[in-house]
Amino acid sequence: MDDRQFRNAMGKFATGVNVIATETDGEIHGMTANAFMSVSLDPKLIVISIKEGAKMLDKIKESNRFSVNVLSCEQQEESMIFAGQKKMEDAFNFDYLEQVPVVRNALAQLSCEVYNEHVEGDHTLFIGRVTGLDLQDGDPLIFNCGKYRELKELESVSV
Numbered sequence: 001m002d003d004r005q006f007r008n009a010m011g012k013f014a015t016g017v018n019v020i021a022t023e024t025d026g027e028i029h030g031m032t033a034n035a036f037m038s039v040s041l042d043p044k045l046i047v048i049s050i051k052e053g054a055k056m057l058d059k060i061k062e063s064n065r066f067s068v069n070v071l072s073c074e075q076q077e078e079s080m081i082f083a084g085q086k087k088m089e090d091a092f093n094f095d096y097l098e099q100v101p102v103v104r105n106a107l108a109q110l111s112c113e114v115y116n117e118h119v120e121g122d123h124t125l126f127i128g129r130v131t132g133l134d135l136q137d138g139d140p141l142i143f144n145c146g147k148y149r150e151l152k153e154l155e156s157v158s159v
């Protein structure tokens with residue numbers, strides 16, 4: 001099995017799109033990520049997965065805190081900026097939630113502190129304990145088979 005085939009298989013699984021953000025020495029760093037899952041209700045835990053070599057990895061280890069920002073279908077540009085696919089002219093303006101930088105107008109902003117971390121292969125899984133959250137209405141940005149998409153409601157079928 002080659003890497004491309006594995007990536008294509010994983011890409012069949014449609015996900016939302018998040019921006020992870022953290023602050024070290026007064027500098028905010030953001031990174032687009034779709035490897036995200038809810039883990040536990042009591043305590044409230046989530047998991048993100050960061051690849052070896054990503055700048056975000058050392059920054060989260062240093063700050064011990066990060067935010068997960070679930071992007072809306074109007075925030076493809078933010079996803080591209082924090083995936084290194086588009087450059088910004090000016091500095092990106094973050095808001096704060098529980099002293100952690102968050103992305104304005106995200107559908108969900110979760111501030112987290114690192115609860116545990118596990119190195120698995122070429123990624124590190126950070127388990128985050130959710131310390132605060134803020135929600136907004138709207139439709140999510142979707143990522144599937146390497147493309148950004150929007151949700152489409154299916155006609156309900158009466159059985």
Ligand code: FAD
Nearest residue numbers: 028029030032033034035050051054055056082083084092
């Ligand atoms: P960089 O590549 O240096 O930063 C990312 C980009 O964000 C750069 O262009 C940088 O200029 C910009 N940026 C950062 N902070 C700021 C700021 N304050 N103001 C303005 N611009 C800023 N990788 C994973 O490890 N895990 C995942 O789950 C994951 N999911 C992804 C999902 C999608 C849909 C996409 C498109 C990519 C995903 N990636 C994932 C890849 C990851 O987003 C990129 O490899 C990213 O470039 C890695 O970021 P970095 O921390 O190494 O820093």
